[in-house]
Amino acid sequence: MGASEYSVVAEGLRKRYGDKVALDGLDLAVRRGTVLGLLGPNGAGKTTSVRILSTLLRADGGRAEVAGVDVRAEPARVRRRIGLTGQNAAVDEILNARQNLRMFGRLFHLDHATAARRAEELLEQFSLSEAADQQVKGFSGGMRRRLDLAASMILAPQVLFLDEPTTGLDPRGRSEVWNAVRSLAAGGTTVLLTTHYLDEADQLSDRIALIDQGRNITEDTPAGLKRAVGGDRLEVVLSDPVDLPQTVKTMARVTRGVGPERDEEALRVHTPVADGVAALTAVVRELEERGIAVVDIGLRRPTLDEVFLRLTGGERAPAGSEADATTAPPHGDRTAPAQETTAPLDEETIR
């Protein structure tokens, strides 16, 4: 392992399937004990990266080291230092939770006694003790995933790979899995997780690597990434065009920002905000006091689509929608510069 402070290092990974390029020189580095969120749309190369790093797939080119061991040269040693939770909860449906963990423990080459002891610890750790004797077939999605995570943690691996760990889960299952991942990360496990939810990457990661078409787009902290894409926006839709100027003024005052943008046809006013909830509350109160009728008001987070548009499209369109750029007449007071002067976001409020 040497003195490396990185638990996962990948340089110039390449992989193609037939004439389809999956990875086109991807670089990754995950600092020991941190969580890296690998974020990208479907087909970006997320799963391919995880499969290569977890020894399931051979790269066509490039180099990767996991827990200080070369993935291509010594896959067997890598396998003893990693845990993998793939897109499906890969647990045995017919066995019960305890039997699953004992079986996997044996297959991780623990002796019977150690496998049994480890199973009990993990059942406890992942809050599955009460369901230990139930057939997995009857488990909820969240429980299945937690069992899946527990099975990945049998050797308390240095590195844990999670490939879209919450896809297909209901909100409750999702939060169960998030909590489990957080507690693992808190315990010092290095985690590389893939997701196509901006929200999930934001919730769990120390850093987010954005990839598309098998290439790195950017890498940053969640806060930094949000800053780059403009963060939250407060949006108000009015019922009467007469209220437009008043609303713009109110919002500018509350957010202490530069002139909010307006879409006169849609009767919409929107502006970037640092502390979304506080701004929302304040604007609602003020508009109410002035008797301005509001059809809709809310906070808009940038979607993954918008992040990509912003970071890959080259064109730094204002954070509203594409409609603004095409339908609104060009007014000098509310174009690009507004973005540049947006107050820096307070990291604490975002995390």
Place this chain on the structure above:
Amino acid sequence: MSTTVPGQQHRPPLDFDDTGPERRLYWAVTDCLTIVRRELTHLVRQPSMIAWQLGFPIVSVLLFVYVFGSAMDVGDGADYKSFAMPGLFAMTMAFGFMNTAMAVVIEKERGITDRFRSMPMAPSAVVAGRGVSDVIQASFDLLVMAVIALVIGWRSDGGPWATLGAFGLLLLLRFALIWIGVFLGLITPNQEVAGNLFAVAFPFGMVSSVFTPPSMMPDWLGAIAMWNPVSSTANAIRDLFGNPLPTGDSWIEQNALLMAVVWPLVITAVFVPLAVRRYQGLGR
């Protein structure tokens, strides 16, 4: 969520040695047994699986022995029941490859194959474990079939050794077909497609000497049926059981016993490398 911190609590020894040649053999066998144990637990936990898998052979017994049986004349005044039962044993084994293929597809689809491949377990154990447990399950299938056969009046007139030998040949056929099953399971994308394997299995089981002697079929079909490995096994065990064996003069039918050994060996020799290459191909 509990507040225990993984990695700081009891941590199993990470660098214990399981890599020396002796240790490696030990773990290859142990891993295989762990997989076998898992498969057997499945059987115990869902006995309905066996009922499912035996459904078709049992319906066939009723259909062929009782519905069509009275109209069946296989020549020499032979009792049709005694002719058909060994055929049904062979057919049950022949259809077994579908169970293997289906199991392999399900494991692949659910990500369990990937989990195993990402673990330090012996790579051979997954396939070896499947092979051993499938043969155990096939033995159980045969036992059920034999009891049914005895109940409806089938008897082996061969000695105990010949009778055991016949069941051995049946399991040998099943063993060989495991590799076809693994191969098909690995190249089949999902369970829905795997369901279509029945279209392959049906003619493979039926165009044979299982229900009628190939000599009674049109020449071209009879030739195919004679050379079907299922026919060789069916005829060989008829011989060993001392059941009626109306065969023609063709070489393949005269050498059924030999071919009941050769065919499975050939199938194994062809499909083990194909299956292994496919399995390794998962990593490409």
